[in-house]
Amino acid sequence: MTDAFPKPARNVTVPEFEPKTTMEKPMKIYSKAIILVAALALSACSGAGRFGPGGAGGIGGAGGSVSDPASPAYFQQTIGDRVLFPVDQATLTAEGRDLLTLQARWLMTNGDYSAIIEGHADEQGTRAYNLALGARRSNAVHEYLISQGVSPARLKTVTFGKERPIAICSVESCYSQNRRAVTVIAAGGTS
Amino acid sequence: MKTIQVLGLVLALIGLPSATFAQQSSGPLRIEITDGVIEPLPFAVPDFVAQTPAAQEFAQSISAVIASDLAATGLFREIPKDAHIARPTSFDSPVQYSDWKAINAQALIKGAVSAGADGKLVVKFRVFDVFADAQLGDGLQFGGSTGSWRRMAHKVADAVYSRITGEGGYFDSRVVFVSESGPKNSRLKRLAIMDYDGANVQFLTDSSSIVLAPRFSPTGDRVLYTSYETGFPRIYVLDVGTVKRRALDVQAEAMTFAPRFGPDGRTVVFSLSQGGNTDIYKMDIDGRDAQRLTSTPSIETAPSFSPDGARIVFESDRSGTQQLYVMGANGGEATRISFGKGRYGTPVWSPRGDLVAFTKQANGRFHIGVMRSDGSEERLLTASFLDEGPTWSPNGRVIMFTRETQGASGIPALYSVDISGRNLRRVPIDGGASDPAWSPLLK
Structure with a gap:
């Protein structure tokens, strides 16, 4: 049985404590990506949210026209920007490697772009562990792209753990979409 | 950047009004929380006595927070105020133990609040072991700003909890x-x-x-x-x-x-x-x-x-x-x-x-x-x-x-x-x- 704490009878709160919450803008690293994203709201996954505060660029759409093979939109939607992982695994599947080979080829052809590889986990895990697991997944993609010839200087990795699911139900059909590493194309160098 | 005012909570022993309030460190009023299933200990917290007009708005709230703290532990059970026979109107008036025994209150927490013109609040309390006809420990008082009235209530509840369980409290925390x-x-x-x-x-x-x-x-x-x-x-x-x-x-x-x-x-x-x-x-x-x-x-x-x-x-x-x-x-x-x-x-x-x-x-x-x-x-x-x-x-x-x-x-x-x-x-x-x-x- 679960009971709520009894509410205080009254709340005569004297505001002695008023933290400032104004902060400098975050996400500098994504600012270029946001500009690109603005052109196209299409997403690889229906029902996906917008590019949310705190990052997770893999959720939104990428810029340019899908019909232009040199556009980030083509990369995202025609090639495919993400690979999926089995439960608690960070090893690339055969399909994942095939996709990443195509991603690497696109990156080699379109040398003006850099990429941030986001690693994600499903909600079935504790927060810190999932951050570590997401780091493993993004690194697996990072290493594979480098092995295919992409310069490490053009790639960064980030983990979001279980903080940015793409599918929000609590069953395997959603979890399998959330266990992912997404290659998010950004203009210019990442440094 | 605004700085948070440091709470100056002052703790003091209340002067003992008579020799009969000698400290009782042991007695029947005790919860051993290492035991297995326990029956919550019934307690009464009548509204604290407002000793100045400005204290009126805090007296009831403070006793309510104390009761809420203790009851939320699952170790204590509050006897609702409408069941009380006695309604203390003075902090120092003698306790009529029979009034509290009649409603089976094993612990009685009696307190008073005064608010000065300087915006300072003083909260004092005594705990009584009803079935031993005796006060449990010394009376205590806390002083602080009116804005910290909930903290003072938590401090009273922590002191009561500690006296009865023998363990440290946790209510005055964030x-x-x-x-x-x-x-x-x-x-x-x-x-x-x-x-x-x-x-x-x-x-x-x-x-x-x-x-x-x-x-x-x-x-x-x-x-x-x-x-x-x-x-x-x-x-x-x-x-x-x-x-x-x-x-x-x-x-x-x-x-x-x-x-x-x-x-x-x-x-x-x-x-x-x-x-x-x-x-x-x-x-x-x-x-x-x-x-x-x-x-x-x-x-x-x-x-x-x-x-x-x-x-x-x-x-x-x-x-x-x-x-x-x-x-x-x-x-x-x-x-x-x-x-x-x-x-x-x-x-x-x-x-x-x-x-x-x-x-x-x-x-x-x-x-x-x-x-x-x-x-x-x-x-x-x-x-x-x-x-x-x-x-x-x-x-x-x-x-x-x-x-x-x-x-x-x-x-x-x-x-x-x-x-x-x-x-x-x-x-x-x-x-x-x-x-x-x-x-x-x-x-």
């Missing part, structure tokens, strides 16, 4: 946590702080970046947490009084998370991910003396110091699944302490040093549990779709944690449970809340 809003795939998160019972929620950051897992310093004046301000997870330290924050000085490009203070208040232990590998490091709060404590290709995270600072409990999947390990404060060989079926994470050493609280996943369910720091006597306290991230009350009797409901509309909330597994309660907070960290008892 909890820092992550306030959550918005849909699950684009959650807005901001750091917030509140009284332990969910009152007085104040925000410490805005929601422009994901923030995770705040942790108090041993003195409760600073908070370590992880933020995505730069786009990457990074550890920050925030001064609770000024709300100023700065990044912990670790190498740029590295992802850092899961920080926790050591008991010295200067050492920070945390996880750093590089090249896909996550290990545990420690460093001085000013960024000096960085030291790598684990060097394995497996995941090592969620470190927590023992209260004496000599050891660190952490989680690792070096065996193939997440398990708990203990190592020395400078790293070195680690001893596995979790051996049950399932996965173990987020270990937190209790303030008493004897127990480790953890999250366990088994058969698709999540549990909060405790075990002795050598791994023996594992006990699961909760079970649900998703329970995680325990934090200890200052006296080591209660654990607060995150419970998230499932599905697209799933939302996290804070719950507390005592270490016997009884008295599961939701902490009343508007909106979603996760990752609680309990402060030490305030001074």
Whole structure:
């Protein structure tokens, strides 16, 4: 049985404590990506949210026209920007490697772009562990792209753990979409 | 930047009005909370006597918070005021024990409040052991600003709790946590702080970046947490009084998370991910003396110091699944302490040093549990779709944690449970809340 704490009878709160919450803008690293994203709201996954505060660029759409093979939109939607992982695994599947080979080829052809590889986990895990697991997944993609010839200087990795699911139900059909590493194309160098 | 006014709570013994109020340190009025199932001890808190007109607005609220604190432990049961026979109108008038025996109140808490023109509040109280016809301990009084009236009520409740249970209290404490809003795939998160019972929620950051897992310093004046301000997870330290924050000085490009203070208040232990590998490091709060404590290709995270600072409990999947390990404060060989079926994470050493609280996943369910720091006597306290991230009350009797409901509309909330597994309660907070960290008892 679960009971709520009894509410205080009254709340005569004297505001002695008023933290400032104004902060400098975050996400500098994504600012270029946001500009690109603005052109196209299409997403690889229906029902996906917008590019949310705190990052997770893999959720939104990428810029340019899908019909232009040199556009980030083509990369995202025609090639495919993400690979999926089995439960608690960070090893690339055969399909994942095939996709990443195509991603690497696109990156080699379109040398003006850099990429941030986001690693994600499903909600079935504790927060810190999932951050570590997401780091493993993004690194697996990072290493594979480098092995295919992409310069490490053009790639960064980030983990979001279980903080940015793409599918929000609590069953395997959603979890399998959330266990992912997404290659998010950004203009210019990442440094 | 506005500075928070330091609460000047003054504690004083009340002069004894007569020799009959000699201290009674032992007697029948006692709860042994190490026992098994207990019958809650019935107590009465008549409205505190307002000794000045300005005290009127606080007298009733203070006695209500005291009653709420005690009843919420599950160890005490309040006898409602409408059942009271006696209505004390003076703090010093003699107690008519028969009036309280008649309603079976075993403990009586009688108090008074006065408010001066200077905005200062004085709260005093006495505890009576009704069936022994005697006062229990000395009367006490607390002084502070009117704005700190809830703290003074909590201090009275802590004193009553301590006298009757023989253990330290935990009501005059705060909890820092992550306030959550918005849909699950684009959650807005901001750091917030509140009284332990969910009152007085104040925000410490805005929601422009994901923030995770705040942790108090041993003195409760600073908070370590992880933020995505730069786009990457990074550890920050925030001064609770000024709300100023700065990044912990670790190498740029590295992802850092899961920080926790050591008991010295200067050492920070945390996880750093590089090249896909996550290990545990420690460093001085000013960024000096960085030291790598684990060097394995497996995941090592969620470190927590023992209260004496000599050891660190952490989680690792070096065996193939997440398990708990203990190592020395400078790293070195680690001893596995979790051996049950399932996965173990987020270990937190209790303030008493004897127990480790953890999250366990088994058969698709999540549990909060405790075990002795050598791994023996594992006990699961909760079970649900998703329970995680325990934090200890200052006296080591209660654990607060995150419970998230499932599905697209799933939302996290804070719950507390005592270490016997009884008295599961939701902490009343508007909106979603996760990752609680309990402060030490305030001074």
